[in-house]
Amino acid sequence: MGRLNERVAIVTGGARGIGAAVARLFAAEGAGVVIADVLDTEGEKLAAELGAPTRYVHLDVSTEDGWQAAVAETERELGPVSVVVNNAGILRWGTIEEQSPESFRRVIDVNVQGAWLGIRTTAPSLRRAGGGVIVNISSIAGLTGYAGIGAYVASKWALRGLTKAAALELAPDAIRVCSVHPGAVRTAMTADFDDSFTAGQPLPRFGEPEEVARMVLFVAADATFSTGVEFVLDGGATVGPSTVLAPAR
Numbered sequence: 001m002g003r004l005n006e007r008v009a010i011v012t013g014g015a016r017g018i019g020a021a022v023a024r025l026f027a028a029e030g031a032g033v034v035i036a037d038v039l040d041t042e043g044e045k046l047a048a049e050l051g052a053p054t055r056y057v058h059l060d061v062s063t064e065d066g067w068q069a070a071v072a073e074t075e076r077e078l079g080p081v082s083v084v085v086n087n088a089g090i091l092r093w094g095t096i097e098e099q100s101p102e103s104f105r106r107v108i109d110v111n112v113q114g115a116w117l118g119i120r121t122t123a124p125s126l127r128r129a130g131g132g133v134i135v136n137i138s139s140i141a142g143l144t145g146y147a148g149i150g151a152y153v154a155s156k157w158a159l160r161g162l163t164k165a166a167a168l169e170l171a172p173d174a175i176r177v178c179s180v181h182p183g184a185v186r187t188a189m190t191a192d193f194d195d196s197f198t199a200g201q202p203l204p205r206f207g208e209p210e211e212v213a214r215m216v217l218f219v220a221a222d223a224t225f226s227t228g229v230e231f232v233l234d235g236g237a238t239v240g241p242s243t244v245l246a247p248a249r
């Protein structure tokens with residue numbers, strides 16, 4: 001018996017990386033999965049590999065029309081949506097002084113407005129399903145600051161706050177909304193991060209997309225008394241300095 005039997009899930013950014021790992025695990029747990037992405041070749045290939053009822057839809061999450069079409073297709077083919085994973089995201093490098101306003105806006109459009117549109121366009125479907133869960137993939141960049149990626153940091157804090165507002169608005173309809181905050185994970189997004197990025201962590205390694213997928217499954221299937229809260233998996237990166245304190249003499 002799969003932990004997501006009878007559930008219909010939309011996973012944005014599901015063509016590769018963390019989203020693909022979530023799509024694979026959800027399909028293995030019995031969900032009907034809609035992989036929504038802009039990478040059509042990768043998305044179609046993964047959907048074919050996982051087989052029906054899993055399918056691929058082209059969706060740029062920053063477009064409201066795109067979301068409406070994706071939700072309509074999901075309902076038509078699989079039924080009302082009961083799990084939404086707002087995972088699509090982009091990272092653009094640049095200090096606040098270096099980055100162009102256009103680049104800043106694109107990060108916000110995809111990472112924040114994309115999830116906001118996802119919440120508002122799927123909410124009626126989640127109600128029709130009798131309730132459900134929305135999992136927003138934030139980051140440890142939504143828990144602390146990092147130099148050189150200010151737009152990304154701002155977007156991931158915004159997603160954390162949006163999660164709380166949505167949790168309050170949707171709780172009366174039995175819809176939970178939580179955020180997941182991974183540390184550095186080995187995907188295309190971190191291809192140019194070297195091992196020094198994780199060397200200072202209590203667990204000094206990159207995470208794997210499958211580890212994030214297991215956390216997302218837990219939030220979706222098991223964390224039934226949790227809403228509006230953060231689930232962190234970061235090898236201890238945000239725990240604090242590892243300095244050993246001794247009493248002053």
Ligand SMILES: NC(=O)c1ccc[n+]([C@@H]2O[C@H](COP(=O)([O-])OP(=O)(O)OC[C@H]3O[C@@H](n4cnc5c(N)ncnc54)[C@H](O)[C@@H]3O)[C@@H](O)[C@H]2O)c1
Nearest residue numbers: 013016017018037060061087088089139184185187188189
């Ligand atoms: N890799 C990490 O270390 C890490 C850490 C914390 C959080 N995250 C977050 O996890 C999520 C997934 O990242 P990843 O590491 O798998 O990166 P990735 O680049 O491998 O995957 C991101 C996916 O999102 C898709 N995407 C980008 N823009 C889109 C758009 N406008 N519409 C639809 N799809 C779009 C991409 O095509 C891609 O398939 C992101 O939100 C990212 O910020 C990643």
